[in-house]
Amino acid sequence: MAGLSMPLFAQTASTLAPFPTEQDQPRKTTPALPAVDAGGLVPRLAEPKSSRNDDSQPTFVSADKMTGIGEQEIQLEGHGEVRRGGSVVKGDRLIYNQDRDEATAHGNVRLSRDGALFVGPQARYRVDASEGTMQTPNYYFQQTGGSGRADRIDFLDADHASVQNATYTTCTPDNxxxxxxASRLDFDTGRQVGTGYNGSLHFFGVPILAAPVFSFPLSDERRSGVLAPVFGFGSRNGIDLTVPYYFNLAPNRDLTLYPRLMSRRGAQLGAEFRYLGNDYSGQWRGEFLPNDRQLDRDRWSYSIQHQHNLLPGMQAYVNLNRVSDARYPDDMGRTLSMASQRQYTQEGGVRYNIGDDWAVLARVQKFQVLPPSQPSYEREPQLNVRYTKYDLGGFDISVESDYTRFTKPLDLNLLRSPEGERMFIQPSISYPIVRAGWFVTPKATFNAASYRLDHMPVGAPRDITRTVPTFSIDSGMTFERDAPVVSRLFGRNFIQTLEPRLFYVYTPFREQSQIPLFDTAESDFGMGQIFSENPFTGYDRIADNNKVTVGVTTRLIEAETGIERFRGTIAQRVDLNGQRVSIAGTAVPSDQKYSDLLLGATVQLFRNYYFDTGIQYNREIERVIRSNIALAWKPGPRQVVNVGYRYRRGTTVLDNNALEQFELSGQWPITQRLYGIGRVNYDMNQRTMTDTLAGFEYDADCWVGRVAYQRYRNTAGSSTSQIFAQIEFKGFSKIGNNPIDVIKLNVPGYQPVPARQVTPSILDQYE
Incomplete structure (x- = not known):
């Protein structure tokens, strides 16, 4: 009945490297799939197994008592043993026929080969041919920890065995x-796969799955077949069931099909193809839902990612992502991060790194932006060249040059935005002076930009040039001393540091109100921005500066280990003239001389307690503008409690952007085996829950049960609810909708119950 064959459980690779993002593209592809030969499809030849029997290996016999006829037949009584290579036969009474190279054992028989152990009352085994049979055996596979029992096992050769009326589990025999x-199990230890016929999966004595033919791994290698089903329930899709099928096409290629059935929408088919070569790698994924019953139209999405090493240091790449409609991520996303995605990138280009100094990027970048977000500027094309050289006669030199043509689709109000070309060059030179206990770094930067613009308002210039020099000097000192009071308090020797820092930047004013904002925004005010030359990201605004930033940091460091147990920082910026350049163009110089005061602290002084906070305080109105507080308690494995508070004051009394949220999350053992998991995010202004997660995880040695409920608000203003349920049969497979990724995203410090692990040993095959 070959036509009914259906491998039920497959093993898929988890080591395929994800496609690198733009920020961390490697210079050279690092293969994560198994290595291949020159043809690219044939696996690397496996190392010869020491357990293979051959005529050159001697046969060893031992027993309490030996009798026999010359070199024909030996009778072994009392702890009889026949050993050749990696095959061992033991029994209370054993007869070894040297002519047939056959061992016949009775009483407490143990047969071991290739990491598998078989135990039964009697057996017959030809050592050289690895053939034989054993009645009513119990068996154990070291690589997975799996075991079982059967009516009979037939050893066909060194790699193959067939078991009648067999069972298989990774649980202990008494639990x-x-x-x-299955009516029959065939084990192929050469390919490390088992195949069963007329099998059923029993959970607490109740059959929950059945198939005429199924397969399962005897190791962690990839196998073709049906992966564990994924099912769940959501408020948008109803009952949601996915049954993936995995094709292990080659050591460096695989394909996974994702048939998905949603009771409220219909049947969707998804596919993911991954490949990896010596000079290229990629991942293609697509989903298609014909005639969504909720919207009465076809819906789809695709993602194509490819990178190719053309020359040493040169890499071409493509990253294309698109969905059929604005509601697709809300309706089809399984997680909050997927549901909240509003921008999809379509990009292709070439990167070229010349040594360690030169970096060249040529690309075209477009976006699909979903409402309510506004369209973004697209780069058609961009050519960027950077040169960086450190310690050239003591100087650090950097030069960046860029040409980009910016285009923008019509926004939601059908308004035409300014478009055009921008060219700039920005060289900088610094001379770091670093000595024991202090440093000074003077730096000079020059920005020259030229714009040629289209679709400008009437009367606005179309050709604009701008040149802006910037000078800055960064300096600091470090003082150290013993901290005897803290040392006595905590019973450990501490060193305290005091690190004052002084930063000055000067940039003359340049009129920039006619320049559109292609890739520029105002940076969030914080510790990183307060010590920078420009408060804007991008190159369309260069702020006029005559500012001094003063800060001081103190640390408590364990003298013996060097671990930083406390860090506290306070910083403030003084504007000597008043900044005129704003994100909107040119404004009246601000009369606010002092910036908001920034305070931050990280504390790990108390064992298992972690505290982090950041505060932005306005001295003029005597109000906190922003604050973030996070506290974590981790007393042991899978024990964590997180408390967080976020506050952001609105610019006006009626500002809808005002934010005040309280968050509580954690993982905690309820019993020795049951763990509770949860998270609540409460909006104190709107007096409502924004995100909620509640779940349980049960560890039963050979299986783990997980259930979780999540509810979150998405960008469309509505809420989505999902139920996750999964049973993981350790060392075998998983059934259900995996909640681990969702829990990790919501509960910092969460540790899932570990899967069954078998630690390899050089004595694994010793019997």
């Missing part, structure tokens, strides 16, 4: 909560 039962 077999789950097991597979």
């Amino acid at each position: 077999a909560d789950w097991y597979f039962r």
